[in-house]
Amino acid sequence: MSAQQTSGAGATEPRHGMRLLAMWLVISAIADPLFWFLAGPHMPPGDMTTTASGAQSDFNVLMMAALPVTLGVWLYYGYAAVMWRASRGGSDLIGGPKARSNLRVQAAWIGTTTVVVLAAFVYGTVELVVPAGAGGGEGPQPIWTPTSKTILPIQVIAQQWKFSYRYPTYGGFETDQLMIPNDTTVAFHVTSLDVIHEFWAYQLEVKADANPGTDNVAFTTTKVLGNVTVRCSELCGIWHGAMFNFGHVVSKSQFQAWATTSEAKLAPVTKLLPAFSWSYTPDANGAAGGYYPDNADKYNKIETYGADKVSVADTKIKSS
Numbered sequence: 001m002s003a004q005q006t007s008g009a010g011a012t013e014p015r016h017g018m019r020l021l022a023m024w025l026v027i028s029a030i031a032d033p034l035f036w037f038l039a040g041p042h043m044p045p046g047d048m049t050t051t052a053s054g055a056q057s058d059f060n061v062l063m064m065a066a067l068p069v070t071l072g073v074w075l076y077y078g079y080a081a082v083m084w085r086a087s088r089g090g091s092d093l094i095g096g097p098k099a100r101s102n103l104r105v106q107a108a109w110i111g112t113t114t115v116v117v118l119a120a121f122v123y124g125t126v127e128l129v130v131p132a133g134a135g136g137g138e139g140p141q142p143i144w145t146p147t148s149k150t151i152l153p154i155q156v157i158a159q160q161w162k163f164s165y166r167y168p169t170y171g172g173f174e175t176d177q178l179m180i181p182n183d184t185t186v187a188f189h190v191t192s193l194d195v196i197h198e199f200w201a202y203q204l205e206v207k208a209d210a211n212p213g214t215d216n217v218a219f220t221t222t223k224v225l226g227n228v229t230v231r232c233s234e235l236c237g238i239w240h241g242a243m244f245n246f247g248h249v250v251s252k253s254q255f256q257a258w259a260t261t262s263e264a265k266l267a268p269v270t271k272l273l274p275a276f277s278w279s280y281t282p283d284a285n286g287a288a289g290g291y292y293p294d295n296a297d298k299y300n301k302i303e304t305y306g307a308d309k310v311s312v313a314d315t316k317i318k319s320s
């Protein structure tokens with residue numbers, strides 16, 4: 001076949017489809033690597049943790065698929081504007097062969113979109129399962145767990161309008177400093193003392209709902225030292241916008257020193273806190289009375305999610 005084909009009117013018409021395809025292949029072959037190598041490494045949320053770099057590479061892979069689609073639309077628009085515009089004083093435009101009931105166009109459209117959507121579905125599912133939930137809250141009994149045998153639990157307690165953290169493997173002390181050791185798999189146990197909040201540690205790519213009475217677990221593994229911004233990302237009341245604080249990924253030895261020092265320094269305060277539990281039910285006195293482990297409240301039927309039963313005497317509830 002020649003590069004020109006004869007239209008019904010007898011005039012030679014360029015093969016627009018082949019032209020568009022060739023131009024599209026060229027600009028896609030240029031744009032995709034440009035994006036991948038120049039912009040890709042700087043895409044949010046960075047690479048501080050395995051889940052962060054996982055999200056970054058997922059974003060880049062999807063962008064590699066989306067760029068040619070976007071460029072194809074723009075290319076067609078520009079090509080049509082140049083090639084098929086009506087010129088002043090020129091002849092009237094004549095429509096091309098109709099696309100409707102064109103079996104080749106229909107089959108190609110349905111086939112291509114089906115392959116793209118199914119591929120995105122499979123890719124997304126694998127990328128969610130393999131990194132153990134990809135930093136999202138998986139509820140109290142995660143079905144996707146990390147392979148690491150040493151997992152550091154950090155409890156995140158949300159309340160109107162602040163975050164605090166308890167370290168159960170260091171005596172259960174509570175602090176508003178989020179310190180995380182580097183090169184460590186962490187299980188964030190996220191809960192709330194009042195309304196629904198959400199723990200969103202942006203640079204860690206961890207985002208988990210904080211529901212009262214629930215232990216919501218999210219995993220990640222730290223890779224790079226640095227600072228972390230923690231925000232509440234579930235509208236939780238008038239000072240929701242002010243509900244944020246900061247965390248730090250520090251070296252293992254720095255973390256160990258900080259944790260053991262804090263455990264010792266805070267021991268007198270920790271004694272006054274309710275015993276460590278995976279979730280808590282606030283006391284009826286609210287701000288004046290603090291909160292109690294859910295499994296110590298005789299009126300509370302909430303599950304304890306594997307936490308040890310705490311004796312009533314420990315929690316200073318008077319059995320009146």
Ligand SMILES: [Cu+2]
Nearest residue numbers: 197232236243
């Ligand atoms: Cu909140």
